[in-house]
Amino acid sequence: MDDIRLLPATGLEGLIAQLRSRGYRVMGPTLRDDAIVTGEIRSASDLPQGVGDEQDPARYRLRKRDDGAYFGFAAPAQSSKPVFFPAEEVIWRGRRDTAVTPDSAASASTPDNAGNPTTAPASSPHDPGFTVERDQLDAPPIALLGVRSCDLRAVQIHDKVLAGRTYIDAHYVTRREATFVVAVACSDPAATCFCASMGTGPRPAATDPATGEPSYDLLLTEIAPSDPDRHHFVLEIGTEAGRDVAHAIDTAPAEFDDQHEALAVTAHAASQQTRRITAATVRDDLRASAESSRWEDVASRCLSCTNCTLVCPTCFCTTVEDVSDLTGATAERHRVWDSCFSEDFTYIHGGPTRESVKARYRQWITHKLSSWEDQFGMLGCVGCGRCIAWCPAGIDITEEAAALGRMRAGGVLPTGDHVPTGDHVTVTS
Amino acid sequence: MMAGVGTIADAVARTGRADPMIPRRFAITRVRQDTRDTFTLLLDPVDGGEEMTFRAGQFTMLHAFGVGEVPISIAGDPRHPAPLEHTIRNVGAVTRALVNAAPGTEIGVRGPFGTSWDAADARGHDVVFVTGGIGLAPLRPAILDVLAERDSYGKVLLLYGSRTPDDILYGAQMRRWADLDGVNVQMTVDNAPHGYKGRVGFVTELIGRAGFDPRRAFAFVCGPEGMMRAAASALVSRGVSPARVRLSMERSMKCGIGLCGHCQLRELFVCVDGPVLDYARLEPLMDVREL
Numbered sequence: 001m002d003d004i005r006l007l008p009a010t011g012l013e014g015l016i017a018q019l020r021s022r023g024y025r026v027m028g029p030t031l032r033d034d035a036i037v038t039g040e041i042r043s044a045s046d047l048p049q050g051v052g053d054e055q056d057p058a059r060y061r062l063r064k065r066d067d068g069a070y071f072g073f074a075a076p077a078q079s080s081k082p083v084f085f086p087a088e089e090v091i092w093r094g095r096r097d098t099a100v101t102p103d104s105a106a107s108a109s110t111p112d113n114a115g116n117p118t119t120a121p122a123s124s125p126h127d128p129g130f131t132v133e134r135d136q137l138d139a140p141p142i143a144l145l146g147v148r149s150c151d152l153r154a155v156q157i158h159d160k161v162l163a164g165r166t167y168i169d170a171h172y173v174t175r176r177e178a179t180f181v182v183a184v185a186c187s188d189p190a191a192t193c194f195c196a197s198m199g200t201g202p203r204p205a206a207t208d209p210a211t212g213e214p215s216y217d218l219l220l221t222e223i224a225p226s227d228p229d230r231h232h233f234v235l236e237i238g239t240e241a242g243r244d245v246a247h248a249i250d251t252a253p254a255e256f257d258d259q260h261e262a263l264a265v266t267a268h269a270a271s272q273q274t275r276r277i278t279a280a281t282v283r284d285d286l287r288a289s290a291e292s293s294r295w296e297d298v299a300s301r302c303l304s305c306t307n308c309t310l311v312c313p314t315c316f317c318t319t320v321e322d323v324s325d326l327t328g329a330t331a332e333r334h335r336v337w338d339s340c341f342s343e344d345f346t347y348i349h350g351g352p353t354r355e356s357v358k359a360r361y362r363q364w365i366t367h368k369l370s371s372w373e374d375q376f377g378m379l380g381c382v383g384c385g386r387c388i389a390w391c392p393a394g395i396d397i398t399e400e401a402a403a404l405g406r407m408r409a410g411g412v413l414p415t416g417d418h419v420p421t422g423d424h425v426t427v428t429s
Numbered sequence: 430m431m432a433g434v435g436t437i438a439d440a441v442a443r444t445g446r447a448d449p450m451i452p453r454r455f456a457i458t459r460v461r462q463d464t465r466d467t468f469t470l471l472l473d474p475v476d477g478g479e480e481m482t483f484r485a486g487q488f489t490m491l492h493a494f495g496v497g498e499v500p501i502s503i504a505g506d507p508r509h510p511a512p513l514e515h516t517i518r519n520v521g522a523v524t525r526a527l528v529n530a531a532p533g534t535e536i537g538v539r540g541p542f543g544t545s546w547d548a549a550d551a552r553g554h555d556v557v558f559v560t561g562g563i564g565l566a567p568l569r570p571a572i573l574d575v576l577a578e579r580d581s582y583g584k585v586l587l588l589y590g591s592r593t594p595d596d597i598l599y600g601a602q603m604r605r606w607a608d609l610d611g612v613n614v615q616m617t618v619d620n621a622p623h624g625y626k627g628r629v630g631f632v633t634e635l636i637g638r639a640g641f642d643p644r645r646a647f648a649f650v651c652g653p654e655g656m657m658r659a660a661a662s663a664l665v666s667r668g669v670s671p672a673r674v675r676l677s678m679e680r681s682m683k684c685g686i687g688l689c690g691h692c693q694l695r696e697l698f699v700c701v702d703g704p705v706l707d708y709a710r711l712e713p714l715m716d717v718r719e720l
Contacts, residue, residue: 091450094494129475129535130494132451136436166701167449167686173440290717317690320683324495331495338689345691346681349520353680359719367693374696 028145055190057394069225074190079313149201154313192385197276217242221262286370299358306339308387452537484545485570492537493526502567516566551647564652590632643668
């Protein structure tokens with residue numbers, strides 16, 4: 001039982017202090033605007049103790065729990081995605097070396113149509129060059145506290161997408177460096193959760209399936225939050241760094257029964273989940289459904305508002321914005337989150353390549369549940385259910401995937417067939 | 430206390446290559462107007478660094494300071510990469526800023542990115558270039574690759590279409606390829622003024638009659654997507670293997686390195702898996718509208 005210890009509920013304060021004393025910026029669930037969002041944790045009082053949530057299609061509400069649970073809620077409104085991958089980031093700042101002069105504008109070419117370069121080199125000495133500099137991040141390493149299995153898996157997916165290919169997102173790699181992870185086993189899934197069917201939770205895998213690296217330094221399972229005398233955490237150690245922290249704080253050796261009790265928490269949480277996606281077949285179901293009539297159906301409900309992509313912990317698409325001052329002497333290039341639901345997303349001269357909403361919804365769900373696997377060897381959905389809760393129209397990714405699977409299995413002819421729109425069955429098996 | 434995390438520079442250094450998000454400074458040394466709306470920019474680096482070597486078919490991200498950035502295929506000769514050559518149609522804010530820039534103006538260049546035509550795969554075979562409008566520009570490096578070793582290839586055909594006679598790109602150069610390099614150049618225009626003596630019709634109509642051996646031909650196709658699809662279909666109908674038909678795809682691109690997500694075509698990141706892709710791979714994707 002060397003890798004499992006017990007942490008009293010009051011010991012959370014010591015854990016946070018220990019991480020802060022080691023130089024980490026501790027980020028975890030906090031309360032803001034009637035929602036649980038990721039924020040900086042300076043003490044245990046920053047955690048949403050005694051707060052639960054209710055999530056359903058197009059619905060997210062906090063509720064007061066009748067116990068003292070620190071982590072008695074499901075997926076926070078926003079995942080830890082922005083910690084390593086902020087919604088807006090300055091890629092570089094540029095400055096003109098010299099001002100543009102009227103001379104240089106007047107030296108414009110007078111080319112002919114003979115097909116030969118005839119323009120003389122610039123006569124103006126005032127070449128309007130510019131110098132570009134990268135922002136160099138200078139931030140402390142992050143400790144994620146209370147990150148749950150779905151969101152931890154999402155970070156691992158981003159490790160592949162943004163840091164594990166030929167080209168990297170240097171900001172992501174830098175922010176992600178030396179991260180300390182205190183994961184939490186999920187005890188209270190929402191109605192929108194389906195991580196159990198995706199194989200991504202509610203208990204985090206010990207290792208990243210893609211790299212074999214440990215998933216967490218420490219894993220907390222909250223026990224008996226309704227009994228102040230017993231309220232404690234089972235603390236599982238994932239790395240040597242985790243062991244070092246665990247032995248520096250108020251922990252005691254655990255017994256076999258303690259581990260059993262921790263496993264029972266996540267087994268119960270898994271059994272509570274009613275939504276599911278058939279992860280084994282969904283990739284092929286969606287690949288075969290490009291011409292399905294279901295897209296017309298879902299497009300009639302989708303507002304293309306981009307909410308789902310903004311709350312999705314794995315969505316990584318971005319665009320760039322060039323911001324210059326009024327004189328044009330300085331300019332910044334910003335990288336900002338973008339969404340495949342926006343019409344501009346595929347714009348090239350002549351128009352967007354995905355003009356219709358049905359094409360945009362098809363792109364989003366097909367990418368998540370099908371082509372992501374071709375690109376990265378894993379699905380791009382972790383079953384957190386945020387896209388269901390935050391869709392103002394209550395569109396349910398599990399329902400859409402199931403409908404496409406049923407239509408494929410039933411041999412429904414895809415093109416031109418009208419499928420009655422009453423076919424919205426929530427899979428509850 | 431433990432040390433802070435590293436810097437962006439550290440993260441980039443570990444990749445062993447230059448930062449792909451930082452543009453290199455190039456000066457526009459010459460501007461040539463090719464047609465009513467199409468210009469060729471010749472660029473030289475002003476950072477004292479080496480010329481930008483590239484493979485035929487690759488593209489760069491060209492940045493007009495304070496305006497924005499666009500992906501543009503390189504139009505120059507891979508054997509003589511300096512000056513860096515791009516042919517640009519004036520269709521948007523960034524391309525307008527680029528073609529209107531005075532010689533001497535500095536612009537930013539990132540790249541080169543993406544896949545190559547790999548025309549050398551066609552050594553010993555007939556080669557058919559099918560292109561329309563400004564699509565000739567991304568093909569030009571591949572044509573120059575073939576012509577540099579002309580004797581290694583069988584018949585070389587260039588089937589070129591443009592909207593009107595005034596929109597014909599690189600007209601003088603095409604005549605030289607026909608006269609001096611043994612290229613069978615066939616031109617057509619979609620619309621012509623009264624009295625025009627050349628051929629009128631779509632470029633895809635040339636494929637059926639062109640003199641090449643489909644069983645031993647490679648085809649390189651670049652143009653609007655509808656034209657490329659029709660051309661690839663006509664080539665395959667004549668018996669060219671879909672794996673030997675290569676197309677250069679155009680999609681929205683913000684990064685050029687597979688990170689921004691804009692250019693996705695189902696499982697493909699067109700910027701790194703393409704832009705040059707073979708029709709065996711593309712056919713099922715191009716068959717679906719708005720994929």
